[in-house]
Amino acid sequence: xxxxxxxxxxxxxxxxxxxxxxxxxxxxGMRNGKHVSWIPSYGPxxxxxxxxxTVIISEHPIASPLVTVPDTVIAMNRPxxxxxxxxxxxxxxxxxxxSLIERQEFRDDIxxxxxxxxxxxxxxxxxxxxxxxxxGAYAKFSKLIDYEGMVKALPQLIPASKKExxxxxxxxxxxxYQYVKEKKYMFGRYVYSVFKGI
Amino acid sequence: xxxxxLMKGNEVIGEAAVLAGCRYYFGYPITPQSEIPAxxxxxxxxxxxxxxxxxxxxxAINMVYGAASAGARVMTSSSSPGVSLKQEGLSYIxxxxxxxxxxxxxxxxxxxxxxxxxxxxxxQATRGGGHGDYRTLVLAPNSVQEIADMTIxxxxxxxxxxxxxxxxxxxxxxxxxxxxxxxxxxxxxxxQKPWALGNPNRKGGRNLCSTIFxxxxxxxxxxxxxxxxxxxxxxxxxxxxxxxxxxxxHAVDDAEIxxxxxxxxxxxxxxxxxxxxxxxxxxxxxxxxxxxPFPSQVLADLAARTKQFLVVEMSCGQMVEDVKLAVNGRKPxxxxxxxxxxxxxxxxxxxxxxxxxxxx
Numbered sequence: 001x002x003x004x005x006x007x008x009x010x011x012x013x014x015x016x017x018x019x020x021x022x023x024x025x026x027x028x029g030m031r032n033g034k035h036v037s038w039i040p041s042y043g044p045x046x047x048x049x050x051x052x053x054t055v056i057i058s059e060h061p062i063a064s065p066l067v068t069v070p071d072t073v074i075a076m077n078r079p080x081x082x083x084x085x086x087x088x089x090x091x092x093x094x095x096x097x098x099s100l101i102e103r104q105e106f107r108d109d110i111x112x113x114x115x116x117x118x119x120x121x122x123x124x125x126x127x128x129x130x131x132x133x134x135x136g137a138y139a140k141f142s143k144l145i146d147y148e149g150m151v152k153a154l155p156q157l158i159p160a161s162k163k164e165x166x167x168x169x170x171x172x173x174x175x176x177y178q179y180v181k182e183k184k185y186m187f188g189r190y191v192y193s194v195f196k197g198i
Numbered sequence: 199x200x201x202x203x204l205m206k207g208n209e210v211i212g213e214a215a216v217l218a219g220c221r222y223y224f225g226y227p228i229t230p231q232s233e234i235p236a237x238x239x240x241x242x243x244x245x246x247x248x249x250x251x252x253x254x255x256x257x258a259i260n261m262v263y264g265a266a267s268a269g270a271r272v273m274t275s276s277s278s279p280g281v282s283l284k285q286e287g288l289s290y291i292x293x294x295x296x297x298x299x300x301x302x303x304x305x306x307x308x309x310x311x312x313x314x315x316x317x318x319x320x321x322q323a324t325r326g327g328g329h330g331d332y333r334t335l336v337l338a339p340n341s342v343q344e345i346a347d348m349t350i351x352x353x354x355x356x357x358x359x360x361x362x363x364x365x366x367x368x369x370x371x372x373x374x375x376x377x378x379x380x381x382x383x384x385x386x387x388x389x390q391k392p393w394a395l396g397n398p399n400r401k402g403g404r405n406l407c408s409t410i411f412x413x414x415x416x417x418x419x420x421x422x423x424x425x426x427x428x429x430x431x432x433x434x435x436x437x438x439x440x441x442x443x444x445x446x447x448h449a450v451d452d453a454e455i456x457x458x459x460x461x462x463x464x465x466x467x468x469x470x471x472x473x474x475x476x477x478x479x480x481x482x483x484x485x486x487x488x489x490x491p492f493p494s495q496v497l498a499d500l501a502a503r504t505k506q507f508l509v510v511e512m513s514c515g516q517m518v519e520d521v522k523l524a525v526n527g528r529k530p531x532x533x534x535x536x537x538x539x540x541x542x543x544x545x546x547x548x549x550x551x552x553x554x555x556x557x558x
Contacts, residue, residue, distance in 0.1 A: 023375065027204055030377045037205070038375040044231055044313060063468035065374060160484045 012076025136176025259287030269394025289328030313466025453482025
């Protein structure tokens with residue numbers, strides 16, 4: 001991962017907290033003194049449809065906040081992999097929610113990181129914090145996010161209307177980080193034959 | 199100085215308006231700007247202001263007309279189809295010489311179009327938009343920080359020139375979040391507006407705000423008076439009184455090709471300039487920050503030094519006409535546009551630059 005700029009596309013179902021996940025990463029970058037931008041897709045989507053957003057964290061002022069070729073795609077559901085997999089930069093990373101996306105023949109020129117985010121969230125007692133598990137996992141790979149600082153800041157970022165969820169969100173963030181730190185994730189390249197659309 | 203906060207462009211418009219002393223907002227929801235009324239519906243009551251969701255855009259702009267007559271700092275916002283509906287009121291407000299701020303978070307048109315980002319309201323914004331001989335100042339930020347700064351500047355310019363000021367923002371800038379340092383609140387004194395109906399210390403008789411001049415001589419006099427005011431605006435901008443608001447140039451000194459774009463496009467163009475220079479193409483960027491008055495002189499000066507211009511817009515080509523007027527035939531001016539809510543990528547613009555610089 002580049003030490004100067006991280007361009008991330010995050011995608012999943014509406015309701016999986018994709019936009020909030022993106023906001024958490026942008027906040028983490030900003031609180032670590034970096035330049036950041038966050039752009040949601042805001043097409044006419046229905047509830048339960050797809051949601052995605054674009055986040056850039058950078059050492060330098062951000063010229064274009066739009067991302068055609070991301071360094072990383074964080075995919076929370078199967079359609080997201082189908083849509084964004086082909087756009088990842090060669091040598092980039094696909095981090096995906098392996099609870100909802102089965103292993104398959106991916107491109108062989110990207111790093112693959114499987115995080116069972118929904119299962120970890122279920123273990124914590126709330127399936128809806130799978131997004132924070134992914135945020136924590138990403139924080140372990142990021143060169144531009146300060147994990148300790150984020151652990152301190154996270155409770156303040158939970159909206160006042162959801163204060164009772166602050167603790168479990170923090171726990172999810174920590175579990176995601178630990179999961180990567182302990183190298184429990186699958187990490188590697190799969191032999192590329194023919195990419196099959198999901 | 200307060201810490202930076204991560205905020206959406208639309209919400210920053212709302213907060214910056216409050217910091218500028220705006221206590222009255224009248225509007226009607228429309229994507230992609232609905233976060234502005236949503237934010238102000240919560241925020242204005244906290245500062246004893248008035249938030250009112252009107253029954254239509256036409257009603258909202260006429261409520262702005264009333265509040266502006268009284269001397270209030272007042273704002274409305276909408277997106278393209280809604281701003282079309284406000285044009286009658288804007289003409290009245292300009293004719294009556296009243297200050298107000300109108301935000302257009304532009305989406306794809308014509309007609310209902312779609313909700314994706316666009317820049318196809320440039321002509322409407324910079325040519326008046328409604329009927330009659332009038333002008334509106336138009337500010338076009340390209341970052342969330344600049345949205346904050348320009349919203350505040352818009353209120354000050356509106357009061358300074360007793361004229362509507364438009365903030366032209368595209369859908370991306372309205373929807374995106376970036377860190378922003380919110381400026382300190384401005385103090386606002388109604389006594390600075392001796393013409394206002396609501397000024398308790400006005401001298402002499404009653405004040406009147408009106409746009410009807412049935413006598414042709416009176417109306418002609420009024421129109422020339424307005425014209426002269428617009429000349430003052432143009433002259434002050436040309437002399438650099440609002441340098442920080444007027445124009446940004448980037449890498450133009452040795453540029454053989456100068457890209458011209460405003461709003462979100464100018465951010466993409468900056469990336470294009472960086473990539474072009476890595477390929478050995480001497481590219482530069484001119485970004486009009488104020489669209490009326492247009493920074494013509496900067497482009498005219500550069501026309502003497504560069505070889506060609508490429509104007510990029512999210513429209514079929516509107517600002518390109520102002521660039522051509524400024525360049526006045528001295529160098530070729532080319533155009534590249536995407537429309538209908540499509541945002542051009544840096545790759546496709548770079549491809550256009552390549553074709554122009556290396557025509558073989």
